[in-house]
Amino acid sequence: MSITRRRALLGTTAVAAAGYGAFWLQRATAAPEPKAAEAPTTSRPGDVVGKISVGYQGWFACKGDEAPINGWWHWSRDMSRPPSPSNTGIKSWPDMRDYTRGYATEYPNLNGGGDATLFSSRDQQTVDTHFRWMREYNIDTAALQRFNPFSPEGPTRDAMAQKVRQAAEANGRKFYIMYDVTGWTSMQSQIKEDWTSKMRAHTSSSAYARQNGKPVVCIWGFGFNDDTRAFERAQCLDVVQWFKDQGCYVIGGVPTHWRTSSNDSRPGFAKVYRSFDMISPWMVGRIGTMGDSDHFYENVNLPDQAECKAQGIDYQPCVLPGDLQERQRVHGDFMWRQFYNMVRAGANGIYISMFDEYNEGNQIAKTAENASQVPSGSGILALDEDGTSCSSDYYLRLTGDGGRMLKRRIPLTAARPTKPML
Numbered sequence: 001m002s003i004t005r006r007r008a009l010l011g012t013t014a015v016a017a018a019g020y021g022a023f024w025l026q027r028a029t030a031a032p033e034p035k036a037a038e039a040p041t042t043s044r045p046g047d048v049v050g051k052i053s054v055g056y057q058g059w060f061a062c063k064g065d066e067a068p069i070n071g072w073w074h075w076s077r078d079m080s081r082p083p084s085p086s087n088t089g090i091k092s093w094p095d096m097r098d099y100t101r102g103y104a105t106e107y108p109n110l111n112g113g114g115d116a117t118l119f120s121s122r123d124q125q126t127v128d129t130h131f132r133w134m135r136e137y138n139i140d141t142a143a144l145q146r147f148n149p150f151s152p153e154g155p156t157r158d159a160m161a162q163k164v165r166q167a168a169e170a171n172g173r174k175f176y177i178m179y180d181v182t183g184w185t186s187m188q189s190q191i192k193e194d195w196t197s198k199m200r201a202h203t204s205s206s207a208y209a210r211q212n213g214k215p216v217v218c219i220w221g222f223g224f225n226d227d228t229r230a231f232e233r234a235q236c237l238d239v240v241q242w243f244k245d246q247g248c249y250v251i252g253g254v255p256t257h258w259r260t261s262s263n264d265s266r267p268g269f270a271k272v273y274r275s276f277d278m279i280s281p282w283m284v285g286r287i288g289t290m291g292d293s294d295h296f297y298e299n300v301n302l303p304d305q306a307e308c309k310a311q312g313i314d315y316q317p318c319v320l321p322g323d324l325q326e327r328q329r330v331h332g333d334f335m336w337r338q339f340y341n342m343v344r345a346g347a348n349g350i351y352i353s354m355f356d357e358y359n360e361g362n363q364i365a366k367t368a369e370n371a372s373q374v375p376s377g378s379g380i381l382a383l384d385e386d387g388t389s390c391s392s393d394y395y396l397r398l399t400g401d402g403g404r405m406l407k408r409r410i411p412l413t414a415a416r417p418t419k420p421m422l
Contacts, residue, residue, distance in 0.1 A: 043314050047174045047209035048216055048251070048278065048349050051140035052403040053316070054364070055178070055354035056130070058121045058144060058160045062103035065120035068155035074359060075105075075118055082106040083118065085378055091325040091361035093368040093380050094118065095392035100125050105375075112372025122156070124163055130356065130365065131167035137396040138403055141209050142168065142355065143178040143218055149194050150186070161202060168207035176209040176216035177202070178253070183228050188235045191219075192242055200246070211249040211277070211314075218280070219243070220253030223261075223269035236272045244277075251316065252276035256286050256300065259307050274311055279304070280351050283318035284362060288328045290337040297341040305345050314348040319402065321352075321395050324361040325381050331388035332398050336416035339402035343412055350406055352399055364395035390420040397422075 043049045061073035063082065071079035076087050083089065084106035096102050102117025110116055119126045134142065144164050149157050161177070168175045177199045181187045195217070202208055203215040210216060221229045222236040243250045252258075255265035258273045258281055273279065281304065287293050301317055308315040319338040322328030329335065342350055357363045368374045368382040369392045383390035391397075398418045404410045410417065 042309060042312060042348055043212055043277075046211035047141055048176075048211050048249075048316065049314050050407060051174075051349050052138075052352065052399060052406065053141040053143055053349060054134070054139055054352040054399070055357070056142040056144050056164065056175075057354060057356050058127065058130075058164060060119065060121045060126075060356075060358075061156065062118060062120040062122075064103060065122040067120065067122040068159070069153055073153070073156070085375075090358045091323070091380070092358045092363055093374045093378070093382070094358060094363075095366040095368055095373060097392075098129050098366065099123075107375035108377055109375065110373060111376050116375040121160060121163075124166065127160075127163045127167040128170065131164075131171040131173050133365065133393070133396055134173050134355075135171040137393070137400040139173070139352075139355075139396070139399060140403065141174040141176065143351070144175055145178050145180055145220075146194075146199070147180050147182065148184040148187075148190070149198070150190050158198060161199065165202050165205050165207060169205060172207075174207055174209040176218065178218040178220055178251075180253075181219065181221040181229055181231070187231065188239060191239060195243070195246070214247055214249040216251065217243050217248045218251035218253055220282075222252060222254065222272055223258060223266050224255050225264055225266045233269055233272055236269070237275060240272065240275045249277045251278040251280055253280050253282060256281050256283060259300075259304055274313065276313060278314035278316050278348070279308055280316040280318065282353075284320055284353055284360070287320075287338075288322065288326065288334075290330070290334055293334070293337045293341055297345060301341065301345045301347075305347065308348075309346075315346075316349040316351050317342050317345075317347050318351050318353050320354075320362050321364050321398075322362065324367070324383070324385065326361065327381070327385055329383075329386070331383075331386055331390055331420050332394065332416055332418060335395065335398055336402070336418070337414070339405060340412070340414045343402075343405050347406070350402065364399050366392040366396070368392065388420055391422060394418070394420050 059074045061067040061069045073079050074089050076083040076089050078087055081087050082105050099119045105116050107116035164175050254273050257263040257265045261267050305315050322334045354362055356365045370382045370384045374380045374382055401418045
């Protein structure tokens with residue numbers, strides 16, 4: 001079973017009438033336009049600029065689902081055995097009511113009665129359901145996570161790319177490949193081989209995300225100061241330039257402190273970070289309260305945005321719902337504060353981490369509303385953990401409203417407009 005990047009890191013506006021983002025609003029209401037040579041060079045709206053993107057794992061499998069991985073992939077610590085209270089890989093429980101197929105686990109029955117079943121990403125209906133939610137809640141683009149495809153999980157990952165393509169096409173959503181280089185020792189050559197022989201074919205889809213007319217690719221993990229991503233600067237520069245030479249718009253999923261090359265960043269990687277078309281710094285494990293968000297807004301996000309604008313790089317900060325099991329969410333106030341801060345900072349786009357990350361409790365996908373919908377005795381918290389009842393789709397609705405604020409379809413407001421229950 002793969003180690004998620006989140007666990008590995010927990011220790012360490014086109015004018016206003018066009019309706020795109022705070023940056024464009026600021027540009028429209030500012031002093032007269034300077035001569036062209038002095039104008040900022042960040043991008044106009046496309047499939048990631050001016051849009052809400054979500055990280056999509058699609059990495060859940062169950063025994064009996066016919067996935068090549070043949071196990072309880074990412075549901076269990078030991079994926080050869082069914083998930084149970086003593087063998088679990090998750091922190092939150094999904095609301096299973098929209099799925100046509102569930103797989104029996106060894107958890108006790110739900111507190112409200114009924115079997116404790118889980119979905120498989122292998123089932124096309126599962127992926128179709130997730131992309132239908134994206135359409136219904138106005139989420140624009142999904143970044144399909146792709147870990148080392150030359151590992152035993154490769155065939156399952158390959159199948160997921162086709163399933164995501166089909167679901168995105170059917171629901172009018174966009175998707176792009178997001179390579180996570182964690183633990184990928186032969187990354188420099190194999191990532192090129194994988195793109196050329198497999199993933200590039202998906203760019204022919206009408207649903208494949210494009211920015212500035214180019215297919216979007218993200219590489220997540222260059223420059224992090226840990227042993228699972230110990231790549232040399234020259235390797236990283238070579239890969240970024242190679243993808244650009246293939247005609248791609250390249251996003252960098254980079255350390256939180258990329259701009260200063262400190263803390264979670266390796267020293268000497270400034271040239272790597274500034275070689276990307278878009279920068280998307282990681283935030284999971286860095287903030288857990290609204291106060292944390294405000295601190296990062298003043299000390300990290302605003303300087304990051306200024307640096308990106310000066311360098312002609314698009315800025316796509318992370319927004320996260322918070323770890324449900326750690327009681328970070330405050331019935332949506334934590335997430336809305338981040339939306340407010342990132343939009344008023346002038347972000348070119350927003351990346352939600354993540355759509356389906358039940359493993360670490362940071363998912364926005366439909367989640368158990370109350371104790372009746374979680375297994376008895378499991379200790380898993382539901383969305384009403386702080387005493388406020390929330391519908392299972394609350395964080396999807398909240399994300400939709402955050403997107404409307406980003407696109408100036410609703411005013412910039414620090415007051416959360418989304419009600420926990422309809």
